[in-house]
Amino acid sequence: MAAVIHESPRECDRRLAQYFNSTRSQWIDVVKAMVAARASRGADSPKASPGYFAWDAGITRMRQIFRREGWESGDDNCIEHIINRDFRRKITVMNADAGVCDLSRSPRNRTLKGAATEKITDLNNQLDLFRRQYPREIKENAFDLWQLCVFDDGKLVRAELSRPIEFSSGYFIEYSERIWILRPGEWEQIAIETSLDGGREGSGQEFEINIRRK
Secondary structure, eight states, X not given: OOOEEEOSHHHHHHHXXXXXXXXXXXXXXXXHHHHHHXXXXXXXXXXXXXXXXXXXXXXXXXXXXXXXXXXXXXXXXXXXXXXXXXXXEEEEEEEBOTTTTXXXXXXXXXXXXXXXXXXXXXXXXHHHHXXXXXXXXXXXXXXXXXXXXXXXXXXXXXXXXXXXXXXETTEEEEEEEEEEEEOTTHHHHHHHHHXXXXXXXXXXXXXXXXXXXX
């Protein structure tokens, strides 16, 4: 099944408001925190630390923003997320490859995932089947899982919110829906603007974001 991809700014804004009562600027704020955390690791840091610190910063910043909006913190077998019981949705963050915001590819996780991740992906498929069979019913305690997929290679940054439906050999390989947050070419302008204003965000938190070149 081909993913439904929302790539135009107007459509993305509409879906973010409809599905999560959120804005692109809120999600870009989470991405900024992840990029800053990844960039803070030096040449002597352990190989896995940039990815871990980016993930940690993403989960933390996401909770700081959305708990004020009625979301709660959650943890399913070490899969940290936020959860909204009215929307019946959960959201986590993922360090992803260059498939982010690419029409010809799907985002894949940079590191192998385990059985708990596969189980949650299977639940998304089960929900789809349930809705097709019983469209007017809501399955109790069933929540859609979405991921903020962030690609950051030290030069380019892209991000999308996506709903995984297929998982194989430790990797996400297919999604039912994708909402683009940071399209190709947009990050460079954000990074320049952030550098010019000193990196201060309206939230009062400060991020040091540098435009890095390989």
